[in-house]
Amino acid sequence: MSETAKAQTLLEVNNIEVIYNHVILVLKGVSLKVPKGGITALLGGNGAGKSTTLKSISNLLRSERGEVTKGTIQYRGEDISTLSPAALVRRGVIQVMEGRHCFEHLTVEENLMTGAYTRGDGRGAVDTDLQMVYDYFPRLKERRKSQAGYTSGGEQQMIAIGRALMSKPETILLDEPSMGLAPQLVEEIFAIVKNLNEKEGATFLLAEQNTNVALRFAHYGYILESGRVVMDGPAADLRENPDVKEFYLGMSDEGRKSFRDVRSYRRRKRWLA
Amino acid sequence: MPDQLLFAIEVTLNGLMAGVLYSLVALGFVLIFKASGVFNYAQGVMALFAAMTLVGIQKGQVPFSHLINSILGTDLHYFGWHIPALIAIVLTAGVMVLFAWIVERFVLKHLVNQPDIILFMATIGLTYFMEGFGDLMWGPDLKKLDVGLAQGGSLWIEEHTAFLGGDGFYGFFIDKLDIAATVVAALLVTALIMFSQYTKQGRAMRAVADDHQAALSVGISLRFIWVLVWSVAGFVALVAGIMWGAKSGVQFSLSLIALKALPVLMLGGFTSIPGAIVGGLIIGVGEKLFEFSVGPLIGGATENWFAYVLALLFLVFRPQGLFGEKIIERV
Numbered sequence: 001m002s003e004t005a006k007a008q009t010l011l012e013v014n015n016i017e018v019i020y021n022h023v024i025l026v027l028k029g030v031s032l033k034v035p036k037g038g039i040t041a042l043l044g045g046n047g048a049g050k051s052t053t054l055k056s057i058s059n060l061l062r063s064e065r066g067e068v069t070k071g072t073i074q075y076r077g078e079d080i081s082t083l084s085p086a087a088l089v090r091r092g093v094i095q096v097m098e099g100r101h102c103f104e105h106l107t108v109e110e111n112l113m114t115g116a117y118t119r120g121d122g123r124g125a126v127d128t129d130l131q132m133v134y135d136y137f138p139r140l141k142e143r144r145k146s147q148a149g150y151t152s153g154g155e156q157q158m159i160a161i162g163r164a165l166m167s168k169p170e171t172i173l174l175d176e177p178s179m180g181l182a183p184q185l186v187e188e189i190f191a192i193v194k195n196l197n198e199k200e201g202a203t204f205l206l207a208e209q210n211t212n213v214a215l216r217f218a219h220y221g222y223i224l225e226s227g228r229v230v231m232d233g234p235a236a237d238l239r240e241n242p243d244v245k246e247f248y249l250g251m252s253d254e255g256r257k258s259f260r261d262v263r264s265y266r267r268r269k270r271w272l273a
Numbered sequence: 274m275p276d277q278l279l280f281a282i283e284v285t286l287n288g289l290m291a292g293v294l295y296s297l298v299a300l301g302f303v304l305i306f307k308a309s310g311v312f313n314y315a316q317g318v319m320a321l322f323a324a325m326t327l328v329g330i331q332k333g334q335v336p337f338s339h340l341i342n343s344i345l346g347t348d349l350h351y352f353g354w355h356i357p358a359l360i361a362i363v364l365t366a367g368v369m370v371l372f373a374w375i376v377e378r379f380v381l382k383h384l385v386n387q388p389d390i391i392l393f394m395a396t397i398g399l400t401y402f403m404e405g406f407g408d409l410m411w412g413p414d415l416k417k418l419d420v421g422l423a424q425g426g427s428l429w430i431e432e433h434t435a436f437l438g439g440d441g442f443y444g445f446f447i448d449k450l451d452i453a454a455t456v457v458a459a460l461l462v463t464a465l466i467m468f469s470q471y472t473k474q475g476r477a478m479r480a481v482a483d484d485h486q487a488a489l490s491v492g493i494s495l496r497f498i499w500v501l502v503w504s505v506a507g508f509v510a511l512v513a514g515i516m517w518g519a520k521s522g523v524q525f526s527l528s529l530i531a532l533k534a535l536p537v538l539m540l541g542g543f544t545s546i547p548g549a550i551v552g553g554l555i556i557g558v559g560e561k562l563f564e565f566s567v568g569p570l571i572g573g574a575t576e577n578w579f580a581y582v583l584a585l586l587f588l589v590f591r592p593q594g595l596f597g598e599k600i601i602e603r604v
């Protein structure tokens with residue numbers, strides 16, 4: 001989108017390399033920019049490194065024995081690579097992890113309240129935001145007293161997003177919100193993301209395998225393959241790109257082909273080009 | 274009522290009171306296990322250390338006096354003051370918080386993400402270290418702990434229950450100390466439940482117990498929660514140490530109550546607070562009743578092994594324990 005192109009860059013990832021367990025090299029130089037007020041999508045198949053990229057930013061990587069060994073990550077110009085996840089949450093950067101990760105034995109409302117853990121702006125402000133979350137997710141309000149472990153997958157995704165909202169974030173790193181959800185629910189969740197983006201001004205960096213949906217809602221996209229960014233551009237352009245159409249949207253001019261048939265050929269072409 | 278039945282009731286009551294102490298120690302285990310997945314072998318020695326520290330502070334003992342005296346050639350033993358029980362308890366609680374902080378800073382922090390067995394081994398090391406350290410700090414002699422709790426059988430209860438039985442029955446014999454221990458334990462458990470249900474830090478503690486990655490992602494500091502949990506467990510150990518110490522003196526065997534807590538945990542489940550409480554009571558009552566009824570037939574001394582046999586039976590038939598965490602499964 002043209003208006004976001006000139007927006008201030010909030011988050012800048014510069015050529016990072018990530019190694020797990022001191023030996024497994026997973027990201028091999030990933031760079032990306034997240035503009036304020038935009039929805040930026042990070043696309044790619046299984047194991048491409050999307051989650052790893054998000055965790056490098058939120059610094060949840062360290063607790064999984066991963067390490068950023070090269071490159072820099074800056075938020076509002078500040079190097080954030082040594083900050084704890086808690087310090088980042090206080091600066092307005094929060095991650096919603098893949099697979100929801102609700103606190104199963106806490107009630108829905110208690111789950112949401114844990115999101116406000118780092119806040120020091122008083123009960124009133126927190127309550128206002130809780131109401132705001134309930135307005136966006138009326139279903140959670142109905143189920144506020146239920147144990148989160150007994151809610152449905154869609155509700156758990158809403159809890160996870162709502163919980164992040166309770167921290168009053170500026171930027172939300174949203175990992176695979178569509179995972180395991182029925183198509184209609186995916187639409188619902190993305191519509192809410194779009195709403196939060198437009199009405200609350202929340203900035204999103206969104207990791208998705210579901211390229212189709214992600215490119216419809218995002219403004220800009222990066223495509224990751226085996227730990228490298230292989231393509232990036234405005235979402236509208238990516239949607240029209242023949243490679244993207246073929247590999248990630250499952251359509252092509254010559255009709256549907258198996259992924260495996262064309263993959264190596266096309267990829268070689270791209271690398272040689 | 275037949276006297277035999279009355280005796281059985283008395284034994285049950287006494288068993289309940291003994292069980293309260295088992296419950297307290299088991300509670301300390303559960304708290305730490307839930308929040309950090311660590312099976313804290315040192316829980317028993319923490320109770321011993323807390324009790325020793327309490328006595329030392331109360332009597333104004335100079336810590337490390339043996340060491341200081343032998344190095345400097347001095348003859349220090351006491352500061353020469355006497356600190357009231359309540360203040361000494363508060364100070365000891367402070368020492369337990371400091372202890373929690375030291376454990377986090379020097380042990381746990383370096384072992385994050387290591388397999389559970391390594392953390393378990395670390396707590397075994399911690400146990401032996403603390404045993405020695407406690408002796409070095411306060412001296413290895415048997416100490417008398419007196420925080421002003423009433424002792425001896427309650428005459429009031431005896432007098433008011435004597436009418437229940439015949440001439441051979443003089444009323445229930447119940448130690449006042451046991452009553453105090455039960456009341457204190459009940460208050461402690463209530464306070465713990467209130468804390469974990471209704472405060473922000475308590476909620477964070479439960480969140481960490483559920484999913485520590487997610488807790489990290491919302492900005493909860495695991496390290497802070499660990500210090501918090503170890504402090505709470507240290508405080509629970511202090512209370513258990515006071516009760517046990519007041520009953521049978523502060524000595525090495527106090528740390529062995531940890532061994533009694535093990536069958537309680539098998540019974541109640543390692544992650545269940547109500548399980549720890551009920552499990553402790555069942556073991557307390559069970560071992561007293563068993564000794565009372567079956568003991569005479571097989572030569573007595575059943576209290577040493579009864580708890581373990583009961584726990585083993587439980588392991589076979591209900592490995593998750595009586596209240597083992599409900600494994601949430603959606604339908």
Ligand SMILES: Nc1ncnc2c1ncn2[C@@H]1O[C@H](COP(=O)(O)OP(=O)(O)OP(=O)(O)O)[C@@H](O)[C@H]1O
Pocket residue numbers: 020021024026044045046047048049050051052053064065066098176209
């Ligand atoms: N904790 C870990 N230790 C070792 N390797 C890991 C770890 N986490 C991820 N990996 C590896 O890193 C690579 C990238 O994983 P990542 O989770 O970032 O992929 P992804 O793009 O999010 O995939 P998906 O769409 O399946 O979630 C994979 O090959 C994975 O096996």
Ligand SMILES: [Mg+2]
Pocket residue numbers: 050051052098175176
């Ligand atoms: Mg992923």
